[in-house]
Amino acid sequence: MTKSNSDLSESTPKSPSDHRPRPSRPIDTGIRTKIAGTGSYLPEKLLTNVDLEKMVETNDQWIRERTGIEQRHLAADHQVTSDLALVASQRALEMAGMTAQDLDAILFCTVSGDQIMPASACVLQTKLGAKHVMAFDLSAACSGFVYGVSVADSLIRTRMFKTVLVVGAEVLHRFVNYKDRETCILFGDGAGAAVLTAADVNEDSRIYSAHLRADGSLGDLFVLPAGGSAMPFTHQVLDDGLGYVRMKGREIFKNAVRTMSDVCQEALDINGMSIDQIDWLIPHQANLRIIEAVGKHFGIPAEKVVINVQRTGNTSAATVPIAFDEAVRDGRIRRGQHVLLTAFGAGLTSGSVLLKF
Ligand code: ACO
Numbered sequence: 001m002t003k004s005n006s007d008l009s010e011s012t013p014k015s016p017s018d019h020r021p022r023p024s025r026p027i028d029t030g031i032r033t034k035i036a037g038t039g040s041y042l043p044e045k046l047l048t049n050v051d052l053e054k055m056v057e058t059n060d061q062w063i064r065e066r067t068g069i070e071q072r073h074l075a076a077d078h079q080v081t082s083d084l085a086l087v088a089s090q091r092a093l094e095m096a097g098m099t100a101q102d103l104d105a106i107l108f109c110t111v112s113g114d115q116i117m118p119a120s121a122c123v124l125q126t127k128l129g130a131k132h133v134m135a136f137d138l139s140a141a142c143s144g145f146v147y148g149v150s151v152a153d154s155l156i157r158t159r160m161f162k163t164v165l166v167v168g169a170e171v172l173h174r175f176v177n178y179k180d181r182e183t184c185i186l187f188g189d190g191a192g193a194a195v196l197t198a199a200d201v202n203e204d205s206r207i208y209s210a211h212l213r214a215d216g217s218l219g220d221l222f223v224l225p226a227g228g229s230a231m232p233f234t235h236q237v238l239d240d241g242l243g244y245v246r247m248k249g250r251e252i253f254k255n256a257v258r259t260m261s262d263v264c265q266e267a268l269d270i271n272g273m274s275i276d277q278i279d280w281l282i283p284h285q286a287n288l289r290i291i292e293a294v295g296k297h298f299g300i301p302a303e304k305v306v307i308n309v310q311r312t313g314n315t316s317a318a319t320v321p322i323a324f325d326e327a328v329r330d331g332r333i334r335r336g337q338h339v340l341l342t343a344f345g346a347g348l349t350s351g352s353v354l355l356k357f
Contacts (some may be wrong), residue, residue, distance in 0.1 A: 010184035011148070018316060019029060025208075025209055025270055025271070025275075025317055026153070026154075026157065026210075027157075027236045029157045029158060029159070030320055030330045031156060031159060031198050031199075032157070032198070032199040032203070032206040032207070033116050033152070033197070033198065033199065033206075033207045034196070034197060034198075034199035034203060034205035034207070034231070034237035035157045035196055035205065035207075035355065036095075036097075036163075036195045036197045037091075037092045037093030037095030037096030037098070037190070037194070037195045037323065038081070038091075038092050038095060038193065038194065038195075038324055038325040038328050038329075039088045039089060039090065039091025039093070039192070039193045039194075039325055040086050040088050040091065040191060040193070040215050040221070040318075040321060040322040040326065041088040041091070041171070041190065041192075041242070042073040042188075042189075042190045042192065042312065042322070043074060043076060043079060043084065043189055043192045044073070045074045045075070045120070046071050046072070046073060046074070046077070046180045047071065047072050047074050047078075047173075047188070048070065048071045048093075049064065049069070049070060049071070049185070052184065052185055053295075055178050055184070056178065056179060056180075056181040056184060056185075058181045058185060060116065063185050065143050065219050066188065066287075066289070067185065067288060067305065067309075068287065068289065068291075068309050068310055068312060069185065069186065069288075069309055069313045069314075070310045070311065071188075071189055071310075071311060071313070072173075072187065072188025072189070072313030072315075073188050073189055073311060073315075074173050074189050075173065075189040075260045075314075080114045080126045080171065080185070081110055081112055081113050081114050081120055081169050081171045081191075082113075082120050082123040082127060082169070082172060084170075084171065084189065084190060084327070085108060085110075085120070085124050085167045085169035085191045085193065085334060086127045086189035087191065087220050088167060088169065088192055088193040088318075088321070088322075088325075089128060089165055089167055089191075091191045091325070092194055092195065092226070092270045092325075093166065093195055093312050093336045095167070095195075095272050095328075096195040096197070097231060097357075098197075099350075100128040100130035101129075101130065101131065102196075103130045103133050103134050103163055103164070103165050103258065104128065104133060104134070104161035104162055104163070104164060105130075105131075105134045105135065105150055105152070105155060105161050105163075105164040105307075106121045106124055106125055106133050106134075106135040106136075106164075106165045107121065107135075107136065107138050107140045107148040107164060107166045107167070108120045108124055108135070108136070108137045108138065108139060108169065109137075109139075109145050109146060109150060109165050109166065109167065109168040109317040110138075110316075110317055111140070111144070111168045111170065111172075111173065111224070111316060111317065111346065112171050112175055112316070113137055116228075119135060119136055119138055119166035120169075121136050121167075122135050122268050125127040132167075134184050137190045138151065138353075140214075140344050140345060140347060141316060141318075141345030141346035141349060142180070142284050142286065142314070142316045142317060142319065142344060142345025142346065142349075143159070143212070143271040143343040143345040143349035143350055143351045144168050144316070144317030144343075144345070145166065145168035145192065145303035145317050145320045145321050145341075145343065145348070146210070146212070146341055146343045146351035146352065146353055147212055147340065147351055148166040148167075148168065148317075148321060149166055149194065149207070149210065149341070150212055150351065150353060152164035152166050153196065153210060153325075156197065156198050157353040162197060162198050163195065163197040163198075164193050164195070164196045164197075165193060165195055165196075166193065166196060166242065166321075167191060167192070167193040167196075167321075168191065168192050168193070168315075168316075168317035168318040168319075168320065168322075169192070169193075169317065169318050169320045170189060170190065170191075170315050170317055170318050171189045171235060172176050172187045172188070172189060172245075172314075172315070172316055172348070173187060173188065173189055173213075175224055175243070175245050177241050177244035177245075180241075181294070182247065182249055183198070183244075183245055183247050185318070186249075186286070186287075186313060186314045187313055187315070188313030188314065188315050189315060189318075190311050190312060190315040190319075190320070191315075191318050191321075192318045192320065192321025192323075192324065192325055193321055194318075194321055194324070194325075204335075205335065205336075205355075205356075206355065206357060207268075207272060207353060207355045208271050208355060208356070209267060209270050209354055210351065210353045210354075210355045211263045211266045211270070211352045212249075212349070213262075213263060213349065213350045213351065213353040214262075214264045214347050214348065214349045214350075215347070215348050216347065216348075218251075218348040219254050219346070219347060219348070219349075220248075221247065221248045221251050221346075221348060222246070222248070222252055222257070222346035222348075223246050223247075223346070224243075224245050224246075224249045225242040225243075225246065226238070226301055227243060229330045247295070251276070251293075253287065253289075255344065255348055256284075256287075256290045257290055257293045257294055258261065259344050259348070259350035260283060260290075260342045260343070260350060260352070261294055261297045261298070262349055262350075263342055263352040263354050264281075264294070264298065264340055264342050265298075265342060265350045266341075266352065267353070267354040271354055272327075275298045275299060275300050277338055278300065278304065278338050278339075279304065279331055279333070279337035279338050280304055280305075280306055280327065280332070280337060280338075280339045280342045281294075281295065281298075281300055281304060281306070281339075281340050281342070282305075282306045282320055282324050282327070282339060282340070282341045282342070283295075283305065283306075283320075283322050284314075284320060284342065284343035284344055284345070285307065285309035285312060285314060285319035285323060285341050286307060286309070286314045286319070286344075287309070287314070288310070291305060294305055294342070305321070305328065306323045306324070306326075306332070306333075307344075308322065308323050308326060313332070315326070316345065317345075319343070320341050320343055322343075323339075323350045324341070333357055334357070335357055336356065336357070337356070337357050338355070339354075339355050339357050340352060340353075340354050341353040341354075341355070
């Protein structure tokens with residue numbers, strides 16, 4: 001249905017200071033999106049805190065106390081980001097009872113794709129053997145999967161496509177300076193995927209709403225300076241370590257807790273739900289203390305929060321789908337349960353998705 005002028009004026013910012021997106025429920029098109037299958041993949045190679053003790057001035061106790069992380073998985077030398085994504089995608093398709101031929105679109109959420117061009121989504125398309133799809137990369141850093149689910153849901157509900165693969169995959173360790181103790185302890189590699197499809201009318205599973213935000217004014221808190229048009233690679237640039245991520249950890253920490261709490265509250269308010277009705281909270285796995293602070297903010301019992309950061313470290317866009325898939329496969333998350341996904345990342349970006357699995 002077309003919006004009337006008076007409808008539109010209600011959602012138009014009234015003054016320059018009134019820029020905050022108006023929270024709203026998605027327009028009801030009569031189509032509902034469900035998550036038909038999930039999959040994930042963590043490479044075999046491990047980097048433990050004890051390994052890191054030999055590389056930089058740090059120690060296992062500090063890392064555990066400040067981050068909760070005990071180990072991270074690293075891609076083998078021959079593996080690229082699309083290889084990790086391929087396994088996660090195949091597993092998600094298998095759970096959905098589908099093949100690559102059922103896909104209409106591939107959204108590859110990553111900030112560490114195989115190369116700048118072509119899109120890793122197109123590489124993955126070829127590896128999967130998916131013939132007739134639209135494919136593109138989505139760059140929202142650690143919020144990538146949450147952004148991707150929202151975009152896929154919109155594409156499905158507006159009848160543009162029926163079935164969309166959303167993958168979050170990273171090989172971030174190749175962009176980390178193993179001489180910088182503040183960043184190198186945090187990141188790991190991995191991939192998670194979900195197949196989203198239009199639900200049948202009699203099905204209960206659905207995505208209720210997504211709430212996405214960005215604040216580019218805080219972009220300098222987490223950056224990968226070189227490799228783009230602003231700073232092409234030169235010998236000097238590489239010698240200066242500008243091909244590695246740089247971070248202001250303490251500021252990110254504070255923003256992460258605030259923004260994830262805000263977007264989760266928005267999801268609850270818009271859907272008229274309370275935190276008691278949420279069966280599972282799946283937050284971005286960056287730091288156990290950030291996760292605990294968000295859980296505490298909502299008073300959600302610790303056993304309802306899916307946490308795997310101890311084993312995986314921060315895999316950026318892959319953390320939420322990996323945690324989701326692990327909890328589905330080990331029987332914690334069951335059909336009919338309410339799941340709240342939330343993430344924050346470089347940009348700064350943040351978002352939440354409320355769904356019934
Ligand atoms: N080992 C030992 N000491 C360390 C280490 C380390 N690996 N790293 C820093 N320190 C030192 C610091 O130098 C500092 O020393 P000082 O007091 O002498 O100056 C001290 O430990 C405390 O440093 P803080 O920065 O206050 O430590 P904090 O408790 O904030 O923990 C951390 C740091 C773990 C980085 C935390 O701030 C954090 O997790 N922030 C969020 C980071 C994040 O999520 N980044 C990615 C976001 S975007 C995305 O997910 C893609």
